[in-house]
Each structure stands twice: as C-alpha cells, then as structure tokens.
Amino acid sequence: MRSIRMVTLTALLALGVAACGGGTTKDTVSSASPAAPASSAAAKADPNAPIKEGLKLAFLPKQINNPYETIVDKAGIEAAAEFKGEAKEVGPSDASASSQISYINTLTQQGHDAILIAANDANAVCGPLQEARAKGIKIVSYDSDAAPECRDIFINQASSEEVGRSQVKLLADMIGSKGEIAILSATANATNQNTWIEFMKDELGKPEYKDMKLVKVAYGDDDDQKSFTETQGLLQAYPDLKGIISPTTVGISAAARYISGSKYKGKVVLTGLGTPNQMRQFVKDKTVEKFALWNPKDLGYLASFAAAALASGQITGAEGETLKAGKLGERTIGAKGEIILGPPFTFEASNIDEFDF
Amino acid sequence: MTTAAAPPEPAVRARSARNLVDLVFRARELSLVIALAALVAITAGVNGNFLSGQGIEDILLNTAILALLAVGQSLVVITRNLDLSVGSVVGLVAFVTGDMLASGWGMVPGIVLGVAIGAVCGLLNGLLVSFCRVPALVVTLGTLYVIQGVGHFIAHGRQINAVDLPPGLLSLGNGSVLGIPYLPLITLVVMLAIGYYLRSYPSGREFYAIGSSPEAAGLAGVPVRRRILVAYLVSGCLAGLAGVLWLARFGTVIADSANGWELLVISAVVVGGVAITGGVGSVYGAALGALLLTTIGSALVVLRVNPFWQQAITGALLLLAISVDRVLALRVARLLRRRSRHG
Numbered sequence: 023m024r025s026i027r028m029v030t031l032t033a034l035l036a037l038g039v040a041a042c043g044g045g046t047t048k049d050t051v052s053s054a055s056p057a058a059p060a061s062s063a064a065a066k067a068d069p070n071a072p073i074k075e076g077l078k079l080a081f082l083p084k085q086i087n088n089p090y091e092t093i094v095d096k097a098g099i100e101a102a103a104e105f106k107g108e109a110k111e112v113g114p115s116d117a118s119a120s121s122q123i124s125y126i127n128t129l130t131q132q133g134h135d136a137i138l139i140a141a142n143d144a145n146a147v148c149g150p151l152q153e154a155r156a157k158g159i160k161i162v163s164y165d166s167d168a169a170p171e172c173r174d175i176f177i178n179q180a181s182s183e184e185v186g187r188s189q190v191k192l193l194a195d196m197i198g199s200k201g202e203i204a205i206l207s208a209t210a211n212a213t214n215q216n217t218w219i220e221f222m223k224d225e226l227g228k229p230e231y232k233d234m235k236l237v238k239v240a241y242g243d244d245d246d247q248k249s250f251t252e253t254q255g256l257l258q259a260y261p262d263l264k265g266i267i268s269p270t271t272v273g274i275s276a277a278a279r280y281i282s283g284s285k286y287k288g289k290v291v292l293t294g295l296g297t298p299n300q301m302r303q304f305v306k307d308k309t310v311e312k313f314a315l316w317n318p319k320d321l322g323y324l325a326s327f328a329a330a331a332l333a334s335g336q337i338t339g340a341e342g343e344t345l346k347a348g349k350l351g352e353r354t355i356g357a358k359g360e361i362i363l364g365p366p367f368t369f370e371a372s373n374i375d376e377f378d379f
Numbered sequence: 380m381t382t383a384a385a386p387p388e389p390a391v392r393a394r395s396a397r398n399l400v401d402l403v404f405r406a407r408e409l410s411l412v413i414a415l416a417a418l419v420a421i422t423a424g425v426n427g428n429f430l431s432g433q434g435i436e437d438i439l440l441n442t443a444i445l446a447l448l449a450v451g452q453s454l455v456v457i458t459r460n461l462d463l464s465v466g467s468v469v470g471l472v473a474f475v476t477g478d479m480l481a482s483g484w485g486m487v488p489g490i491v492l493g494v495a496i497g498a499v500c501g502l503l504n505g506l507l508v509s510f511c512r513v514p515a516l517v518v519t520l521g522t523l524y525v526i527q528g529v530g531h532f533i534a535h536g537r538q539i540n541a542v543d544l545p546p547g548l549l550s551l552g553n554g555s556v557l558g559i560p561y562l563p564l565i566t567l568v569v570m571l572a573i574g575y576y577l578r579s580y581p582s583g584r585e586f587y588a589i590g591s592s593p594e595a596a597g598l599a600g601v602p603v604r605r606r607i608l609v610a611y612l613v614s615g616c617l618a619g620l621a622g623v624l625w626l627a628r629f630g631t632v633i634a635d636s637a638n639g640w641e642l643l644v645i646s647a648v649v650v651g652g653v654a655i656t657g658g659v660g661s662v663y664g665a666a667l668g669a670l671l672l673t674t675i676g677s678a679l680v681v682l683r684v685n686p687f688w689q690q691a692i693t694g695a696l697l698l699l700a701i702s703v704d705r706v707l708a709l710r711v712a713r714l715l716r717r718r719s720r721h722g
Contacts, residue, residue, distance in 0.1 A: 086531075086536060087531045087534060087535075087536050087633070087634050087635070088536060089536055089537060089538035089633060091536070092535075092536030092537070115528075115531060210687075238683075240680070246629045246631070246636065247441070247629075250441065250629075251441060251676055251677055251680055252680055254434075254437045254441075254677065254680070255677060255680025255681050256680075258426060258428040258429060258431075258434060258680075258681050259426060259428075259680070259681050259683060261428060272631075275541075275630070275631045276629065276631070279541065279628075279629055279630045279631065282553070283552070283553025283554075284433060284437075284553075285433050286433075299538070299540045299542065300538070300540050300541075300631055302540065302541075302542040303540065303541035303542035303549075303630065304541070306542070
C-alpha cells in the first residue's frame with residue numbers, strides 16, 4: 023500500500039513538473055532598460071505622468087493551455103513592448119479555484135509592478151491579491167473578474183447586456199424574427215453564460231421578437247461530444263427549430279461541425295460566440311453565416327496598457343478617469359473600476375480572412 | 380479423447396458445463412440487446428425522429444469512438460488489468476496528428492503516425508505492467524498524467540481548427556459508404572477481427588486463462604507477460620486510431636480533448652459484461668455497452684430529461700451490471716459444483 027502511494031505521488035509530481043515546465047514562461051519581451059523597482063502607490067492620479075520604462079508585468083491566466091487566454095496574453099505581452107515594459111505569462115495547468123494562489127505569491131515575492139489575472143474564483147484569489155497590493159503591486163483583472171475590493175481595475179470584454187442582446191439581434195436578422203429558437207450553452211452553472219442568457223430572454227420579450235420563441239436552453243458542458251449530442255437532440259426534439267445561439271466557443275464549433283455534415287445544413291441557422299480560426303471552415307462551407315466575438319487581442323492589449331497606466335500613476339482606478347490605450351484610443355473607467363473593451367464584433371464571410379486568432 | 384478406452388462422461392460433462400457457462404454469458408449480452416431495444420422503442424414512440432435515417436446515423440457516429448476504445452480496453456480487462464491512459468492517448472494523438480496534417484502531411488502518414496504514437500504509449504504501459512510488475516492501476520494512472528503533460532507541452536495552448544485539416548480527413552469523419560458512415564464501419568471491422576481472434580485462436584483463449592488465474596496460466600505454460608504486453612499494445616494502437624477518428628469527427632481539438640474518457644470507456648466495458656476481475660466477457664459485449672451508454676445519452680436529450688440525471692443513470696447501470704455479474708458468477712459456480720458432485 024505504501025509503495026503504491028509513493029508511486030502515485032511520484033507520478034503526480036512528475037505531472038506537475040511536466041505540465042508547469044511546459045508553459046511557465048511563454049514569452050518575454052526584452053526591455054531597453056533594467057527593471058525599475060516596484061513603484062509606491064500613488065495616492066492621486068496624474069493623467070500627464072509618463073509611462074515608466076521597464077515596467078514588469080505578469081499575466082496569470084485561468085490555465086496556461088487555454089487557447090483563448092493564450093491569444094489574450096500574447097497580445098498583452100506584445101503591447102508591453104510598445105511602452106518598453108517587460109511582460110511574461112505564468113499560470114497553472116488546471117483551472118481550479120485555488121490553483122492560482124501559489125503563482126500570485128511567487129509573483130509578489132519577485133517584485134512585479136503589476137499582476138494581470140483572469141480569476142478562476144473571484145474570492146479564492148482575494149487574500150493573496152490583497153497582500154500583493156499591500157506591497158504596491160497593481161492588480162488588473164481581465165476575462166473573469168476577482169472580487170472588486172481585491173483588484174484595481176477589471177477589463178470587461180463586453181458588457182453582459184450588450185452581448186446578450188446583440189446575439190438575439192444577430193439571429194433575428196438571419197431568420198426574419200420568426201420561428202422557434204434554442205440556446206446551446208456551456209455548463210448549467212457558468213455565471214457569464216447565465217447572465218447573457220438572462221439578457222437574451224429579456225431581449226426576446228420585446229414586441230419586435232414576438233414571433234420568435236425560445237424553446238430550450240441546452241447545456242453542452244463545453245465538451246465536444248456532449249455539445250454534439252445536445253445539438254442532435256435539439257434538432258430531433260424540435261423539428262421546427264429555425265435557429266440556435268451558442269454563446270460558447272466549444273459549443274458553436276461542435277454544433278457547426280455536426281450541422282455541416284447533417285441534413286440540417288442550410289435549414290437551421292447557427293450563430294453565437296466563436297473565434298475566426300475555429301469557425302473559418304464553417305463560414306466557408308456556408309454552415310454558418312455570421313457569429314460574434316470581441317477581439318481577444320484587443321483585450322490583452324487594453325489590459326496591458328491599463329496595468330502600465332496604473333503602475334505609472336496615470337490612473338488609480340477611480341470612476342471617471344480616462345485611460346490612454348495606444349492604438350485603441352481612450353477608455354473611461356466606469357463604476358467599480360470597470361473598463362469595457364467595446365461592443366462584440368460580427369464576423370462573416372467578407373471579413374473573416376482579416377483575422378487570425 | 381485420443382484414447383477410445385477413456386470413459387465418455389467427463390468429456391460430455393465438461394462440454395455441457397461449458398455450454399451452460401456460455402449460455403449464461405450469452406444471456407448477459409442478450410439482456411443488453413433487450414435493454415437497448417426497449418430504450419429505442421420508448422424513445423422512438425415519443426419522438427419518431429429518433430429512428431429516422433439521420434437519427435440512427437447520429438447514434439452510430441456517437442458510438443463509434445467509444446466502442447473502439449471499449450474493444451481495446453476489454454482486451455486489457457480480460458487479462459485482469461486496466462488501462463486508464465486511453466483518454467490522454469486519444470487527446471495527444473488527435474493534437475499531434477492534427478498538427479502534422481495541418482503542416483501538409485498526407486492522410487496515410489498521418490493515420491500511421493497516430494497509431495504509432497498509440498502503440499508507443501501502449502508498449503510503455505505493457506512493459507511496466509508485465510515486466511516490471513507494477514500494478515496496472517498505478518502504472519496507467521501515472522501514464523495518464525505523463526501523456527497529458529506531454530500533450531500540454533506540445534500544444535502550448537494552441538488549438539487545431541477544422542479549416543487547417545485536409546478535406547479528406549474531415550469527410551472521413553462524417554462521410555459514408557452505401558449509407559453507412561465510415562467511423563462505425565471501422566469500429567465494426569476492428570471489433571469482429573479481435574472478437575474472432577479471442578474466440579477462435581488458442582493464443583486468444585490464453586487471454587481469458589490469464590484473467591481467470593494468472594498463476595495457473597503461468598504454470599500451464601501460457602506466456603503471461605507477453606500476452607499482457609500484447610493486450611496493452613492493442614489497446615494503445617486502438618486509442619491511437621481513436622485519436623485520429625476524434626480529429627476527423629470534431630475538427631477542432633485542443634491538447635486534452637478526451638479528458639476523462641478513460642472512465643467512460645471502463646464503464647462501457649463493465650456494462651457490456653466484461654468482468655473487472657478478468658477472465659470473462661467479450662469485445663462484442665463491450666461494444667454493446669458503449670452503444671447502450673451512448674444511446675441513453677441521446678435518448679435522454681430527445682426525451683427532454685434533465686441532463687443532470689444522465690450521469691446518475693450511467694452510474695446506476697454500472698452498479699446493476701456489476702451486481703448481475705456477481706449473482707451470475709455465484710450461480711454458475713454453484714451449478715458447476717453440484718454437477719461435478721452428482722455426475
């Protein structure tokens with residue numbers, strides 16, 4: 023028994039080393055000057071303060087093997103080069119609530135100027151983040167927020183309301199605001215999904231959509247096979263279905279793949295949130311006409327600039343302050359320290375080839 | 380039987396006993412077929428589309444990959460071992476093969492590469508279990524994580540998209556010949572070949588002998604280590620093939636696509652009547668188990684049952700299957716004992 027446990031332990035340790043070794047440091051943009059020591063917290067914002075050179079930023083995604091977060095973080099690391107900063111990505115190999123804590127502690131000890139985090143759990147990361155802030159490190163959350171009192175700024179990819187409502191509009195345009203529709207979501211308890219679905223339902227309540235009927239919300243658990251089965255089930259159980267909204271990248275690509283090889287191609291309209299690379303094939307073979315997403319590269323870029331502005335004292339995270347974000351222009355900080363990236367972008371056959379992510 | 384002087388009774392008795400065992404376990408597969416038929420009948424009664432051409436095609440396509448893995452796994456389980464690494468192998472192969480195909484490799488080299496990676500993983504498992512004598516559970520749990528880690532390392536957060544793959548591979552995933560999709564056809568051929576080998580070749584029967592009693596099999600001259608190595612090798616190769624098929628079917632893959640599938644595969648094998656203690660069962664049963672689990676999943680969706688019930692039903696079915704096996708085994712043992720006493 024003891025030897026079994028030892029071997030298991032060794033195997034698990036081996037995994038940890040293999041997984042972390044694979045992606046601890048993905049990319050480092052060299053800086054012109056050596057890193058400056060962590061700046062002390064500026065009490066007051068000075069909009070005209072120059073961005074300091076050699077700022078050290080660290081991206082901490084939900085997990086390092088997530089393709090979407092890889093795109094975000096890479097763009098953020100590239101953006102750091104624009105203001106002569108130094109950025110890197112570190113993170114856990116699993117997206118569990120507590121897996122980011124040790125990374126936050128390490129980054130704090132290493133004396134970074136800012137930590138950018140996509141929180142796996144809004145509260146689990148709170149304590150360590152507070153300790154980091156106590157040492158003058160600025161915290162920017164992106165993609166998935168930490169509790170507001172534990173970070174300086176949250177970069178929201180798009181307002182939940184805008185995402186929910188725009189998805190319904192997108193589908194309504196394609197099916198002439200008429201017929202039965204369904205939603206293929208991720209897991210039944212995913213907070214962002216459920217918020218979007220609430221806004222979709224609210225939008226559907228408007229008089230212009232009175233002929234559209236939401237018949238079912240299905241859950242594909244962000245799993246290919248499950249999303250396949252759920253799509254099949256929806257189409258069998260509701261033969262009159264006219265459209266499906268899948269606001270999750272795994273769901274929409276699985277549904278598109280299934281529909282592209284079935285008799286439903288051309289009869290059922292599919293839309294949702296997906297990445298251009300994932301959906302290119304299905305836009306080209308005309309399974310999908312239009313879908314939406316924010317630009318994850320812009321998300322990383324904006325987060326990087328926000329972190330730099332915070333660390334340089336240009337902003338403090340208070341409502342109403344203005345952030346100058348390079349090529350993206352200016353963004354105003356909203357309530358609870360939130361900055362919204364912008365409205366979701368619609369991809370279709372005419373523009374999809376301009377994007378590569 | 381070579382000497383005419385030998386009394387005929389023992390041979391007859393042995394044969395009738397064997398028939399009895401055969402009958403009981405064929406009844407096991409029959410009960411699966413009945414359960415499946417009842418499930419399909421009820422679902423089709425509620426929604427006729429379930430049995431439409433598209434509906435049947437969907438179920439066969441959904442089952443193909445799971446059944447292929449179950450066939451490989453049952454070979455390992457029959458020898459009283461376990462292969463937990465298959466889910467990781469599928470993920471690794473799907474990603475690496477996809478990566479190579481996206482960079483311009485041909486279909487055939489791609490498939491060969493996929494199966495070869497599976498073979499290497501299977502060989503590693505087999506060597507550790509059979510020659511190093513480490514318990515299968517521990518070895519394959521270890522390789523599960525190691526292979527997954529290698530996959531993450533290679534993928535580095537990347538993703539393979541349908542548009543990068545050659546059209547030939549994608550049509551393998553949802554194309555068909557004479558109305559039968561390729562995927563289930565491949566599974567069927569593999570299942571029949573392995574099923575025939577296990578049943579009709581002396582070396583095939585030795586897998587059962589090992590599972591019934593490794594010590595006795597060893598004393599009887601069965602090359603135990605070599606057979607176990609082969610079982611893992613076959614399981615690995617089939618997991619590699621399943622990885623290629625996964626890529627063909629879903630088009631979009633990340634590093635650990637089939638994460639968690641090892642338990643689903645083992646469930647299919649056990650529900651299909653392959654005893655987890657080894658020596659009993661067939662690949663046909665395992666494939667039927669996969670078909671039943673998949674059909675339950677599809678039927679629950681069509682019947683609009685709350686998805687939260689699906690896992691609970693799979694679990695209940697597992698417990699039922701194991702209980703039935705236990706009761707059957709006890710009853711057969713008792714019958715055999717009584718016969719040998721009275722005969």
